[in-house]
Amino acid sequence: MTEQTPLTREEFEKALKAKGQFYHTQHPYHVAMYDGSCTPEQIRGWVANRFYYQVRIPIKDANILANCTDRDVRREWIQRILDHDGHGGAIGGIEAWLRLGEAVGLTREEVLSHEHVLPGVRFAVDAYVNFARRANWQEAAASSLTELFAPTIHQNRLDTWPQHYPWVKPEGYQYFRQRLSEARRDVEHGLRITLDTFKTREQQDRILEILQFKLDVLWTMLDAMTMAYELKRPPYHTVTDNRVYHRGIEL
Numbered sequence: 001m002t003e004q005t006p007l008t009r010e011e012f013e014k015a016l017k018a019k020g021q022f023y024h025t026q027h028p029y030h031v032a033m034y035d036g037s038c039t040p041e042q043i044r045g046w047v048a049n050r051f052y053y054q055v056r057i058p059i060k061d062a063n064i065l066a067n068c069t070d071r072d073v074r075r076e077w078i079q080r081i082l083d084h085d086g087h088g089g090a091i092g093g094i095e096a097w098l099r100l101g102e103a104v105g106l107t108r109e110e111v112l113s114h115e116h117v118l119p120g121v122r123f124a125v126d127a128y129v130n131f132a133r134r135a136n137w138q139e140a141a142a143s144s145l146t147e148l149f150a151p152t153i154h155q156n157r158l159d160t161w162p163q164h165y166p167w168v169k170p171e172g173y174q175y176f177r178q179r180l181s182e183a184r185r186d187v188e189h190g191l192r193i194t195l196d197t198f199k200t201r202e203q204q205d206r207i208l209e210i211l212q213f214k215l216d217v218l219w220t221m222l223d224a225m226t227m228a229y230e231l232k233r234p235p236y237h238t239v240t241d242n243r244v245y246h247r248g249i250e251l
């Protein structure tokens with residue numbers, strides 16, 4: 001079998017960016033969020049479920065750090081954990097997300113308890129964390145590259161939510177504001193690692209598939225929320241109105 005010609009650095013970057021067409025911005029749940037047609041229950045459901053992603057991201061990044069043998073990379077990567085957990089006088093992303101929860105009418109306790117987190121969301125997020133735990137650190141770093149497509153998403157929320165959802169308290173928007181610059185910096189670092197590391201066509205194809213896996217994680221989270229909050233078919237809806245699905249156990 002002849003080896004396939006590797007993509008040049010520019011071609012590889014272009015192929016990674018082309019994956020943006022499958023970003024969760026195209027999911028109907030997100031589309032509804034921007035055009036103002038989400039109900040308060042759908043907004044609250046999204047905020048409560050996405051909190052599970054927020055709290056798992058630093059654990060995911062700690063796994064990457066644990067596997068990373070490059071001191072310079074570790075010195076930069078650690079910033080991601082500090083951004084989410086907070087450091088010095090700055091509140092982190094997790095605290096900012098809890099304030100978003102309060103701004104949309106959820107209590108801190110309710111969000112912190114994960115009581116609204118749907119099994120499909122848990123499974124998707126856990127798959128991402130487990131991937132980062134097992135993969136080599138360069139592949140795990142590449143899986144964060146969906147953030148290439150995220151800066152506009154945060155800006156879109158800042159542009160559209162206040163007019164569509166005036167009942168959301170403005171204090172809630174801090175998270176989206178702080179992510180604008182953080183996401184740009186993270187993605188620049190992740191892209192540098194990816195382009196510097198993966199040089200053969202086989203490796204490059206594998207990274208494109210890993211990025212697709214990460215897109216699948218994000219899309220699947222929204223599918224689970226669609227079932228529960230739009231189609232009113234949460235797990236076990238044919239049996240009970242109670243939230244009987246598992247909570248509070250670490251798998």
Ligand SMILES: O=C(O)c1cc(C(=O)O)c2c(n1)C(=O)C(=O)c1cc(C(=O)O)[nH]c1-2
Pocket residue numbers: 057093143144145146147148150153179218
């Ligand atoms: O709101 C979003 O749509 C969105 C998407 C993503 C992403 O693409 O994974 C992240 C974030 N937000 C985000 O806020 C965040 O901190 C973050 C970290 C990561 C990552 O994979 O390390 N993705 C994302």
